Amino acid sequence: xxxxxxxxxxRLMAGAxxxxxxxxxxxxGCGSGDAGxxxxxxxxxxxxxxxxxxxxxxxxxxxxxxxxxERTASYSDHHKNLAAHLATGGGAADIEAIxxxxxxxxxxxxxxxxxxxxxxxxxxxxxxxxxxxxxSLATGGQQIGYxxxxxxxxxxxxxxxxxxxxxxTDRDAVSALWPTWQAYxxxxxxxxxxxxxxVKFMDGGPTVLNAIIGQAPVxxxxxxxxxxxxxxxxxxxxxxxxxxxxxxxxxxxxxxxxPTWNTGFTQSQFATVTCPAWMMxxxxxxxxxxxxxxxxxxxxxxxxxxxxxxLTVPQQGKHTQEAVELAAWLTAPEQQAKIFTSxxxxxxxxxxxxxxxxxxxxxxxxxxxPVGKLFTDAAKELKPQYxxxxxxxxxxxxxxxxxxxxxxxxxxxxxxxxxxDDVAKLQx
Amino acid sequence: xxxxxxxxxxxxxxxxxxxxxPFGFISPYFLIFGAFGLFPLLYTAVVSLQDRxxxxxxxxxxxxxxxxxxxxxxxxxxxxxxxxxVSLWLLTTIPQILFALGVAHLLNRRLRGRTLFRMGMILPxxxxxxxxxxxxxxxxxxxxxxxxxxxxxxxxxxxxWQAGTASSHxxxxxxxxWRWTGYHALxxxxxxxxxxxxxxxxxxxxxxxxxxxFWRITVPLLRPQIIFSTVIATTGNMRLLAEPxxxxxxxxxxxxxxxxxxxxAALYLYEQGFTKYDFGYSSAIALVxxxxxxxxxxxxxxxxxxxxxx
Numbered sequence: 001x002x003x004x005x006x007x008x009x010x011r012l013m014a015g016a017x018x019x020x021x022x023x024x025x026x027x028x029g030c031g032s033g034d035a036g037x038x039x040x041x042x043x044x045x046x047x048x049x050x051x052x053x054x055x056x057x058x059x060x061x062x063x064x065x066x067x068x069x070e071r072t073a074s075y076s077d078h079h080k081n082l083a084a085h086l087a088t089g090g091g092a093a094d095i096e097a098i099x100x101x102x103x104x105x106x107x108x109x110x111x112x113x114x115x116x117x118x119x120x121x122x123x124x125x126x127x128x129x130x131x132x133x134x135x136s137l138a139t140g141g142q143q144i145g146y147x148x149x150x151x152x153x154x155x156x157x158x159x160x161x162x163x164x165x166x167x168x169t170d171r172d173a174v175s176a177l178w179p180t181w182q183a184y185x186x187x188x189x190x191x192x193x194x195x196x197x198x199v200k201f202m203d204g205g206p207t208v209l210n211a212i213i214g215q216a217p218v219x220x221x222x223x224x225x226x227x228x229x230x231x232x233x234x235x236x237x238x239x240x241x242x243x244x245x246x247x248x249x250x251x252x253x254x255x256x257x258x259p260t261w262n263t264g265f266t267q268s269q270f271a272t273v274t275c276p277a278w279m280m281x282x283x284x285x286x287x288x289x290x291x292x293x294x295x296x297x298x299x300x301x302x303x304x305x306x307x308x309x310x311l312t313v314p315q316q317g318k319h320t321q322e323a324v325e326l327a328a329w330l331t332a333p334e335q336q337a338k339i340f341t342s343x344x345x346x347x348x349x350x351x352x353x354x355x356x357x358x359x360x361x362x363x364x365x366x367x368x369x370p371v372g373k374l375f376t377d378a379a380k381e382l383k384p385q386y387x388x389x390x391x392x393x394x395x396x397x398x399x400x401x402x403x404x405x406x407x408x409x410x411x412x413x414x415x416x417x418x419x420x421d422d423v424a425k426l427q428x
Numbered sequence: 429x430x431x432x433x434x435x436x437x438x439x440x441x442x443x444x445x446x447x448x449x450p451f452g453f454i455s456p457y458f459l460i461f462g463a464f465g466l467f468p469l470l471y472t473a474v475v476s477l478q479d480r481x482x483x484x485x486x487x488x489x490x491x492x493x494x495x496x497x498x499x500x501x502x503x504x505x506x507x508x509x510x511x512x513x514v515s516l517w518l519l520t521t522i523p524q525i526l527f528a529l530g531v532a533h534l535l536n537r538r539l540r541g542r543t544l545f546r547m548g549m550i551l552p553x554x555x556x557x558x559x560x561x562x563x564x565x566x567x568x569x570x571x572x573x574x575x576x577x578x579x580x581x582x583x584x585x586x587x588x589w590q591a592g593t594a595s596s597h598x599x600x601x602x603x604x605x606w607r608w609t610g611y612h613a614l615x616x617x618x619x620x621x622x623x624x625x626x627x628x629x630x631x632x633x634x635x636x637x638x639x640x641x642f643w644r645i646t647v648p649l650l651r652p653q654i655i656f657s658t659v660i661a662t663t664g665n666m667r668l669l670a671e672p673x674x675x676x677x678x679x680x681x682x683x684x685x686x687x688x689x690x691x692x693a694a695l696y697l698y699e700q701g702f703t704k705y706d707f708g709y710s711s712a713i714a715l716v717x718x719x720x721x722x723x724x725x726x727x728x729x730x731x732x733x734x735x736x737x738x
Contacts, residue, residue: 074677074678075678075679076677076678076679076681076682076703077681080682080702080703083482083483083702083705084482084702086483087482087483087485087707105705106483108483108484109481109483109484112483253570255676255678255679255680256678256679257677257678257679258676258677258678259562259565259566259569259677260569260570260571261678263569263571263572264571267571267572269571390704392679393703393704395679396679396680396683396703399679399680399686400680400683400685400686400687401686403680403686404686404687407588407591407686408591409591409686409687410687426704
């Protein structure tokens with residue numbers, strides 16, 4: 001009796017200790033509880049759709065001693081969680097994705113990440129677009145992340161809704177409609193005259209504004225990390241144009257990345273949306289029923305970038321060496337090419353841009369639009385814009401300010417004034 | 429006094445053990461409280477005196493009461509968040525206590541399937557708050573929400589629930605009230621059943637009708653439970669975070685709407701700490717919020733204590 005209870009108690013305690021340890025370091029195996037039996041477990045912290053599921057299977061097949069798990073959160077949750085995990089020194093995945101809007105903020109603390117330059121990255125740097133490589137480079141020369149995709153810019157439009165409104169539907173003719181943003185908004189006014197009931201021209205002011213800002217030679221920050229929102233005429237001009245478009249009733253008033261915006265795709269609430277390459281898998285995920293109705297035209301104003309990400313390896317991980325190898329593999333040109341043809345995410349590795357398989361790629365969901373040529377052309381034309389430390393937060397403030405106009409809470413001038421004040425608070 | 433000298437070793441040990449062992453028995457609570465309650469509180473107090481980036485603990489500098497000065501005297505967004513918190517506190521606590529009393533009163537009667545209904549009361553409370561909020565956010569959708577659809581039957585215009593201050597507070601309060609009414613109702617129900625039926629019988633003989641009995645007998649006798657529920661609801665609502673955070677997700681979730689119209693104090697703390705990485709400032713907010721929570725909880729205790737006991 002007695003020995004039995006004792007041994008049971010010991011087992012229970014061992015189990016409790018195991019559970020505690022597992023909670024502290026999710027990856028550590030505890031005795032025979034580790035199913036893999038000596039396998040190295042790597043976790044990927046992602047947001048949105050990176051299209052890695054197939055690639056992970058491929059990598060695991062080639063590396064039987066490695067087991068990879070993905071966890072995906074929403075854009076803002078992901079970056080906030082990452083900050084919290086870095087601050088507390090635990091809980092981060094072995095590989096963490098970081099978006100362009102946040103990379104400057106994270107590269108300010110490079111010691112939280114493995115310096116990829118000392119882990120073989122300096123040999124690989126020719127893979128990436130120059131500006132992509134330098135955007136994640138800390139001031140001390142540490143490289144915190146390997147580039148995944150770049151945004152590029154285009155306009156996705158619903159050719160069926162365009163037809164109903166009496167506009168041209170052929171993508172070249174549609175591209176010819178809007179050489180400039182003003183022409184784009186004027187097209188919107190034409191659309192409005194004969195639009196199907198309840199359908200607006202664009203999803204929301206903030207989305208369009210982000211595209212316009214992404215084209216400016218200087219964005220929110222100058223090269224010395226000073227916020228120039230108040231003094232940058234390109235931003236104010238874009239702001240005024242979008243406010244006019246909202247006033248002209250062209251906008252469905254939806255804020256990107258919200259559930260209501262997602263519903264907007266399924267319910268056909270708008271006919272055009274600003275399309276960085278990563279927007280295409282989003283549309284496919286949200287509204288599979290609209291396959292074939294979408295098409296892709298060039299963006300007004302030519303070129304520009306919005307978004308694109310990096311894979312980083314937090315220093316706190318248990319298997320940083322294996323994680324670095326995996327990150328390098330996932331961002332290698334061959335894998336970026338596969339992600340482009342399966343998901344449409346535009347590679348950040350220019351060697352692919354003249355690859356016939358990439359440049360000749362068409363997407364059936366988008367009415368066989370030549371997205372390969374469209375986006376590689378856009379990427380070649382792309383003039384990189386410097387992203388300052390809190391670019392992601394400034395973008396949020398811009399979204400809020402435009403929402404205040406769309407919701408009728410403020411006029412354009414008042415919303416801009418509050419925006420400038422709010423952004424100034426981010427400088428400190 | 430003198431007898432102490434004559435105690436034997438064994439007697440002394442027994443005496444010590446009798447004096448000390450109660451402390452031993454209660455010590456686990458205090459050890460855990462010390463580790464997970466007191467230490468974080470003190471640490472927060474220390475951090476609140478620093479200018480400190482969340483990611484850069486080594487770069488912290490001591491700035492004394494600077495964070496508090498900024499917070500209390502130069503930060504309109506903090507006071508906006510406080511105003512929203514108090515507004516949501518009133519909009520949630522009062523209805524949830526009144527509804528819970530009514531529901532408990534109904535469940536206290538003889539009715540078919542009573543146990544089923546009683547079990548059902550707790551269901552909203554054990555549902556994940558994230559799931560609840562996401563579903564409610566759909567219900568309160570501007571274009572395709574169920575609530576607006578129902579309102580349209582009565583000729584009401586489409587309400588943009590997230591956009592307005594009053595409308596967003598109403599929607600968030602609905603989530604909180606839905607989630608917590610059942611919890612409080614079960615507490616009230618348990619003590620209602622402890623009220624002797626003879627009191628109601630006597631009241632009936634005196635000619636008191638249903639509602640009179642409810643207000644004159646049931647409610648006064650439930651006073652301790654009502655005080656408990658009010659204080660619990662108050663402290664919970666002062667920390668309201670998940671509902672406003674998830675009500676309008678996307679990139680702007682932490683600001684609580686385009687004009688911070690439903691940003692609560694806890695959400696403001698979250699924004700400062702986890703989007704602006706201002707760890708010192710958010711710690712100062714946390715301490716101020718803790719003090720305000722104690723004040724408001726004390727206030728609601730004083731108010732509910734005034735329930736007449738005759």
